[in-house]
Amino acid sequence: LYNWEVKCISLVFSFQQIQFVEDKQEFSRFPTKTGRRSLSRSISQSSTDSYSSAASYTDSSDDETSPRDKTQVNSKGGTDFCVKNIKQAEFGRREIEIAEQDMSALISLRKRAQSEKPLAGAKIVGCTHITAQTAVLIETLVALGAQCRWTACNIYSTQNEVAAALTETGVAVFAWKGESEDDFWWCIDRCVTTEGWQPNMILDDGGDLTHWMYKKYPNVFKKIRGIVEESVTGVHRLYQLSKAGKLCVPAMNVNDSVTKQKFDNLYCCRESILDGLKRTTDVMFGGKQVVVCGYGEVGKGCCAALKALGAIVYVTEIDPICALQACMDGFRVVKLNEVIRLVDIIITCTGNKNVVTRDQLDRMKNGSIVCNMGHSNTEIDVASLRTPELTWERVRSQVDHVIWPDGKRVILLAEGRLLNLSCSTVPTFVLSITATTQALALIELYNAPEGRYKQDVYLLPKKMDEYVASLHLATFDAHLTELSDEQAKYLGLNKNGPFKPNYYRYKPRS
């Protein structure tokens, strides 16, 4: 069956080219290995954000020796890796096994394609968060025939035990929690080049690996068959390269797949807004007055959850179409200033900056909470709160009381960074969708006939998006209806999809 499916998918792949996005970000800001001082500039932002879930399992052991200074040998005698402590492998294995239970779609893909080995010969360098969920992806790639070398896309987000467990099974992992910037680039470098290793595929999250290879090893880079990029940041950097005519390798943007976007925004936020607020503040939702700034997918998710738990929710919007939707969904659409003295909680979901200003923070009620679910850490003008007359009091991890001279306290969460990443967890199921998409994208790029993909950035086609979705339906014991021949003809559709046109894709603020 799988064979047919992959072929079927391959046949319909006709990745659309995407128009370049205008972006003033200078290409010259490309990170170079410089040293600690320039850390904040030289590593992409995503490299320093950390999923709290990743952190939660990881030990804070006292061993201060740098992994680079230790010699470790795995149980098979291998030494081509660098992790915190190979002895943690057993604990990490259990974490991976637990993750596998919620990633049945990926496991199912692994089982179907195992005998065929569609990645036989693939030599993949990966640079991602190293978590139990990523490990399930990596071990799937290996099961499908690939050789892998892996490093971390973030200096804090590696689960050391998982890295150890991967190492035990022969994956060359170079990553640990708490790397220095120098470590960060050293690890990447060790993944790219080693004796007898010529990578031909890249799986990246943030673009640091891609750009390192592009800059340092242009000849290796040119021989790459394809790049799969996961993050907004990385995708932007690829479009810049492409626009500048410097992208000599086909790349696939898996960030903008419909399935991933719906889950990353609407559904994830619906769950994580409650979780993030509760874990940090123990706030009771019933009867609380809340203003949600922005009614795109993220705002819609937040509003739905809060309304369902008995909060009274107001919405601010700049876009009349979204505003009209908010009205019809039962939310009063207001300007922030109308309700600023009234509300108990402000949540920003705009992607904009300075949506909550100092002036507005000055007028908030004592005990009110302000947090951000949007795209950057500038939605709340946190900088404006760092003035001498205000006292900051850290009351819990990720929770600051900002205290006005009159004693008024405003509760600021995660210092205005993303609440859902900082104070909540991302369900394994959502990570499974991402990982399955990445695996399929790698298979496609690796197997595509000469000429199908040019040196450009491609969107995931609907057919593949639908295939990822269909693999995840088993989790819900959901049964899809199949079109009869007569119906397919009537609708002008192929019985196996795609059911949506290729131009259908995730649109911001819809």
Next chain:
Amino acid sequence: LYNWEVKCISLVFSFQQIQFVEDKQEFSRFPTKTGRRSLSRSISQSSTDSYSSAASYTDSSDDETSPRDKTQVNSKGGTDFCVKNIKQAEFGRREIEIAEQDMSALISLRKRAQSEKPLAGAKIVGCTHITAQTAVLIETLVALGAQCRWTACNIYSTQNEVAAALTETGVAVFAWKGESEDDFWWCIDRCVTTEGWQPNMILDDGGDLTHWMYKKYPNVFKKIRGIVEESVTGVHRLYQLSKAGKLCVPAMNVNDSVTKQKFDNLYCCRESILDGLKRTTDVMFGGKQVVVCGYGEVGKGCCAALKALGAIVYVTEIDPICALQACMDGFRVVKLNEVIRLVDIIITCTGNKNVVTRDQLDRMKNGSIVCNMGHSNTEIDVASLRTPELTWERVRSQVDHVIWPDGKRVILLAEGRLLNLSCSTVPTFVLSITATTQALALIELYNAPEGRYKQDVYLLPKKMDEYVASLHLATFDAHLTELSDEQAKYLGLNKNGPFKPNYYRYKPRS
């Protein structure tokens, strides 16, 4: 203010061309004036569907004289019209006044543009349902400077009193409830041609007027500056013309505007599914087991409403992406056969045919209800129920009991036609959105500089869609937030919109 707005809108208008939709429907099926026998084929389907709201006010007076045989004079001595009974004008005027109360957006547009008269010189032929809401549109066009001649797009849907009231104010209306097919084409013809009248704009709903002019008066047709088309059917026919290279006039498709589509599908269905079921069957929703076939916008609206009222809802889907959304929204995704013996109500929302087959109807429970909210009357295989062993019993208007030999009854609503059109009403607010969009589209096409529009079909641009939405926010006392200069720059947006890219538009089954 308005002046600026219209100009601003005009400047950003850059209607996208749309690719032609493949459609096997033969152009040769274009209606010709033939006579009663061919009625069902020669008038487009929408011409015989009827909004129940339209019908509800209208008298069933005993006067059987055809309006064509009567001579009527309005209070100003005018005779250039043909309606049922000019004496009903006062009653119709009140209906119009009531409708105006819920169409404040259109009235507001009328007031803003009144002094400027952007339609001065426009000679508009219109062919739409003639209801109080349409009258508000027509009188707005007149207030903006246009001359209008108007006829009905449906032989049943004219509110006679409203037609009379329009006539009293000088609009040349040719329409009444219960026209014959011959009347239908006669009325259109009278609107198109009369002494001293050379129309330059068309407002059509279904395409019958457009095609009549195209066929019968090609020379008049060529001089038309623009066509505004409201219906799916009419838009399809325009695309066919265009594809065939025969469309010599720019046309605007207002059917696919985002605002209209969201309201016509998600929000309207959310309200009308409850109304339609209740008015016909008085069914109690609490605890009812319901299966909704299809989880596009229509299905989403139906599911949300029924779940909210305490029904237990199952979903069937062919598209894994929609299926996954249904799962996440809390609905079990099943095949119809799994629940057919269980459910109390089946609702089809697919746009597909034979979604409920005779075999399945055979297995439904005694007393169960089956109805259609989708796009055509073939979703339920009603034809298969017209066999000798089954008894049909009409128990109320639009309600049939189909009785099996063992006494089992299945309650079929509206004979499988659209429940929301047949057994419910469309809120005036939704009609206001449509009417406002039509008015703006007419203004734009009429005022566009030479060359802006070619001989093709154009989508409504986002800017205009957003403007319609913004005019309707006042109804909800909703207050839009404005971007600061700094924020607009940060987001790369114009402060006045559009806030969505032009390629963003309504997509079926999203």
Next chain:
Amino acid sequence: LYNWEVKCISLVFSFQQIQFVEDKQEFSRFPTKTGRRSLSRSISQSSTDSYSSAASYTDSSDDETSPRDKTQVNSKGGTDFCVKNIKQAEFGRREIEIAEQDMSALISLRKRAQSEKPLAGAKIVGCTHITAQTAVLIETLVALGAQCRWTACNIYSTQNEVAAALTETGVAVFAWKGESEDDFWWCIDRCVTTEGWQPNMILDDGGDLTHWMYKKYPNVFKKIRGIVEESVTGVHRLYQLSKAGKLCVPAMNVNDSVTKQKFDNLYCCRESILDGLKRTTDVMFGGKQVVVCGYGEVGKGCCAALKALGAIVYVTEIDPICALQACMDGFRVVKLNEVIRLVDIIITCTGNKNVVTRDQLDRMKNGSIVCNMGHSNTEIDVASLRTPELTWERVRSQVDHVIWPDGKRVILLAEGRLLNLSCSTVPTFVLSITATTQALALIELYNAPEGRYKQDVYLLPKKMDEYVASLHLATFDAHLTELSDEQAKYLGLNKNGPFKPNYYRYKPRS
């Protein structure tokens, strides 16, 4: 099985006495047969309210001959009845059959007890609305062994066809739609006395039958074994009699059963508020601002439904406990004056009077709607609107536009009477709960051993309430869990219930 059940029920019956309710209503206002002039005072209020559902099927035939002046013979030659037209029996039979489909609990009770005939020897006089649903009850009583004579409790609510159908099967019905007051009492009288008939049970709805017998036939009344009373009004009158020491017959108050109350208030109102508003005004709920006065069960039902459909709902309350519940359920609790200029719809659910005053009506927005879901027709001060400067315009049945001198219109529904009775329908399922409760109460009172019931008013015991509920679970295919012996012992409960203490009952405003 049934035998055991009834015995089991009988054993646990220990009806609580209820304390008398203080009521200033004068007993001397007891209706007497006086004539048309005193109609409005002499028939209890419920006698003139009418369910719209009852009315909807009934013909408005031109036959103006009073049924009292006609001689009719049913197909078995019987003449002991008086209905509009015996020839309508067949149509009525179908109505009854349709109703039976939604009253499976009552039918199931009928089947279980049929062989045992627990009402053998019972001679029941009934005075209720005569609808298809009542017919199912009456025919159940007959199947259980009773003889019945029946009349209408309301001069408008008889479905003539159903009355004819009952007559055909031998029930002595005296009722038609549109009785005069004189007819009303004549019909009652004919049911109470006829040759060879000595009634021993009363089923009443409103108390008119009971009081007629009490006043006119005290000797017959004394021999009655039990009264089952359905309505609030009738129950109040019984408590008054009892308090005055004049109630010489045991009576059972079925109005206050838990099951009935939950359905009559919370669940019914949740459905009927939407239906009532939609049928009368076609209003769109999404985004509407609504204030609901009172957050008891009725208010809770209204608020839940409106919120679910996208309305923004405010609540007014006098009781802080209900107010706190409203807050926690996500509604802003306000004083009416705070929102009076803002809201689109006012709904009263208080049981209080003058909750909406003329002063407040003066300040409502143009086009706003005002209606009543509470207990009386005085919640809105409708009388205050009948002043010369205001114009009333009847735009549809049950819909008045009240027009202020400046042109402002307020839409008043059902002239302030109960919206759910006037403009909506009561689901058959709810009527089935009532009818089943009435049947069980009759069985119990008729079979109770000497001395179990004194001359007082009794509440339905929990055991019986639970039995009615359990009979209705089949409709939902719901499966009850049974306690194990060990669990029953642990909880100190009988395995067959009651699961709630006897003192548990419906409390207003909980």
Next chain:
Amino acid sequence: LYNWEVKCISLVFSFQQIQFVEDKQEFSRFPTKTGRRSLSRSISQSSTDSYSSAASYTDSSDDETSPRDKTQVNSKGGTDFCVKNIKQAEFGRREIEIAEQDMSALISLRKRAQSEKPLAGAKIVGCTHITAQTAVLIETLVALGAQCRWTACNIYSTQNEVAAALTETGVAVFAWKGESEDDFWWCIDRCVTTEGWQPNMILDDGGDLTHWMYKKYPNVFKKIRGIVEESVTGVHRLYQLSKAGKLCVPAMNVNDSVTKQKFDNLYCCRESILDGLKRTTDVMFGGKQVVVCGYGEVGKGCCAALKALGAIVYVTEIDPICALQACMDGFRVVKLNEVIRLVDIIITCTGNKNVVTRDQLDRMKNGSIVCNMGHSNTEIDVASLRTPELTWERVRSQVDHVIWPDGKRVILLAEGRLLNLSCSTVPTFVLSITATTQALALIELYNAPEGRYKQDVYLLPKKMDEYVASLHLATFDAHLTELSDEQAKYLGLNKNGPFKPNYYRYKPRS
């Protein structure tokens, strides 16, 4: 104002006597100070349950010296206390200040009554959890004139910093986190007796203090003016004493106040079920199939929250009335065995035992979660899982994987104890309701004229319940409507309440 209010309250106080609850629990099981071995029997269950919130702030310092062996002096030179570390007072003070922000009702009561000192002369011994919220209560009692000595009702639940802070202000606190049983009784004893101290009021939570005084100091006990008891356990013990004729002091049951019960059950569970599941398992709710056993208030709260977040919820019930409510609320009512192989999560809310048996746990899916929100830790038959063939793996705090021989894992939370207490937090607002009720009950009992209260257990009167509710409305900026004189007369109510009859109270499983 307050003066009037208290007087007004006092006048209407007419506490109802409550009938004794049958309870097989032996009075002889009264705890005696015996020593470590009998700990589990001798301290009431509530003494060892612990709110996670209480624990979360508290240090786990290394100082292993028993507080009883240390001499500490507060800043005013006082030594009449025994806490972990007086130096933590400052941190504790901040915790109290933060709690005050969410307890504005209690603070408002404090301010209103401060000048009047209604507790002047009261000498209160308290035995409760010692948390920041309790501290706000204690300091309110002091502000109203009382002297207080306080100890912990639970050996684990004391926030040491808060105890230190209270001690600093002169309250004699004897409590620390991690007491031995011997410490527990020693602390109680030190609160009851000290030189020059003759307590006259008791505030108890669990009954340990009450019974200690009753047993050890009968002469002191007899002079107590009143007992206020908070817990189910303590209330049961009081009823036993009363039934045995041994309760020589009036006692008030604040556990069963309407306000407290609605919050403790429906609203709290609605919030904590999501929080408890998320914190322990990071489970995604969307699309999960969940069975909730029991549809009382707790079950209703759980079901509402889970449904709102996209779970598909089934209900099991033994009581047909609750089952019918579940149906009408949109939940399928099933037997557990029907869905046991299907569901992802089981939640027990019954108050019953062995609701989930080993046999059923054997049939659950791999990866499914089982937890308890009910009244005891026996709802899930956890004992049956402690057999040799099953492996238990503790994966996080409060989270065990129970692993079957075939590798299947079932995730058991909190070892079957209450999820909401073990894995979630109780909002301060809810604790404020409890604390305010306790304060009012103390004021009433202390000020009641001779003879108003006999030696029995009294329920909180509606008037007082309503007053507590009204004090908490300010949190929501909710505005209560006041009855006009005319309306009050019409309804037969006092304008100031009570609005509910005294017999109205919380009923389990309603």
